Amino acid sequence: MKKSRVLVYVxxxxxxxxxxxxxxxxxxxxxxxxxxxxxxxxxxxxxxxxQKTKARLIPLVMNTKGVGPDLTAFLVAYNEGYDYLLxxxxxxxxxAKLLNEMYQKLKENYGDICVGSRYVKKQIETDSFIKIIGxxxxxxxxxxxxxxxxxxxxxxxxxxxWNKKSLSMLTPYYMKKSLAHDxxxxxxxxxxxxxxxxxxxxxxxxxxxxxFGNSKSFSLKNMITFPIRFLMIMVL
Amino acid sequence: xxxxxSIVAVIFGLIFISISLVKLKHQTISQNTFxxxxxxxxxxxxxxxxxxxxxxxxxxxGTQLSISTVVIVSFAVLFGIVFYLHQKVDLLNQRxxxxxxxxxxxxxxxxxxxxxxxx
Numbered sequence: 446m447k448k449s450r451v452l453v454y455v456x457x458x459x460x461x462x463x464x465x466x467x468x469x470x471x472x473x474x475x476x477x478x479x480x481x482x483x484x485x486x487x488x489x490x491x492x493x494x495x496q497k498t499k500a501r502l503i504p505l506v507m508n509t510k511g512v513g514p515d516l517t518a519f520l521v522a523y524n525e526g527y528d529y530l531l532x533x534x535x536x537x538x539x540x541a542k543l544l545n546e547m548y549q550k551l552k553e554n555y556g557d558i559c560v561g562s563r564y565v566k567k568q569i570e571t572d573s574f575i576k577i578i579g580x581x582x583x584x585x586x587x588x589x590x591x592x593x594x595x596x597x598x599x600x601x602x603x604x605x606x607w608n609k610k611s612l613s614m615l616t617p618y619y620m621k622k623s624l625a626h627d628x629x630x631x632x633x634x635x636x637x638x639x640x641x642x643x644x645x646x647x648x649x650x651x652x653x654x655x656x657f658g659n660s661k662s663f664s665l666k667n668m669i670t671f672p673i674r675f676l677m678i679m680v681l
Numbered sequence: 682x683x684x685x686x687s688i689v690a691v692i693f694g695l696i697f698i699s700i701s702l703v704k705l706k707h708q709t710i711s712q713n714t715f716x717x718x719x720x721x722x723x724x725x726x727x728x729x730x731x732x733x734x735x736x737x738x739x740x741x742x743g744t745q746l747s748i749s750t751v752v753i754v755s756f757a758v759l760f761g762i763v764f765y766l767h768q769k770v771d772l773l774n775q776r777x778x779x780x781x782x783x784x785x786x787x788x789x790x791x792x793x794x795x796x797x798x799x800x
Contacts, residue, residue: 503786504785509782513781513785517781517785524790525790620779623771
């Protein structure tokens with residue numbers, strides 16, 4: 446039986462305090478999987494910390510505001526012929542065991558893209574009220590748009606997995622078309638993925654509270670511009 | 682009687698055409714950029730030499746003063762240029778992001794494996 450090739454990618458930007466523990470945990474749990482850490486031009490010791498791990502480091506030459514690492518991972522997985530691409534954030538908020546759950550879902554053909562959702566199973570929320578309302582409302586509106594074809598309860602979740610089919614369809618699309626802003630990138634993926642005929646599935650995910658640093662996606666500027674960006678994604 | 686703005690328009694047109702020609706000759710601007718700014722220069726020159734052009738535009742727009750016509754037309758042209766430039770900058774940003782990702786991915790293929798412990 447052909448062995449599946451799995452690539453795990455960890456996008457990082459100024460995560461010197463957590464990147465090593467995240468990667469070490471993945472390497473310990475899944476020794477046969479390849480791991481890459483894509484650094485979006487960190488200004489702290491993230492790179493030197495990553496070099497102490499088993500992951501292969503791919504540093505970007507310039508900060509790309511969050512989209513570059515995802516695109517790089519897609520390119521590597523697509524061009525190297527990986528069967529699955531799994532993503533986990535480098536801030537330590539997500540549990541590494543979820544990667545296997547998402548992998549199993551894709552392997553058993555439950556879908557082409559698997560999302561770690563905070564809303565599949567009821568859990569205690571650690572985020573602010575406004576963020577929770579924003580996420581739930583966003584996901585509800587996206588589900589209204591994508592209709593009965595797919596259902597994604599957590600459109601903004603950053604822990605997700607792709608199979609070969611979705612990689613082969615999304616990678617050329619992202620390279621050809623204009624890239625969405627980091628805050629709406631995954632929301633747009635839900636919409637275009639559905640249009641391409643890709644199936645989404647979900648696993649329950651719990652996000653630990655952030656211990657170090659601030660969220661790059663949810664800066665004040667991004668939170669103010671997010672409704673406008675979201676509206677444009679939905680309407681156009 | 683020659684109006685002041687006619688003289689200004691002629692000087693403006695000649696300056697723009699001259700600068701564009703010099704820059705094109707030194708190859709510091711592309712042919713496309715030269716054409717755009719040379720056209721703007723010629724339009725300014727034409728309006729200075731033939732003020733009747735401005736009167737025709739004035740009648741079309743319904744403005745009472747020539748200067749209002751000049752301001753309105755200039756704003757419209759400037760907005761068009763700004764929109765075009767903004768679109769270009771946006772496109773360049775996208776291309777840079779994609780190029781950075783491709784460069785990073787290519788380094789992944791070329792660099793030797795970090796270790797083979799995972800086999």
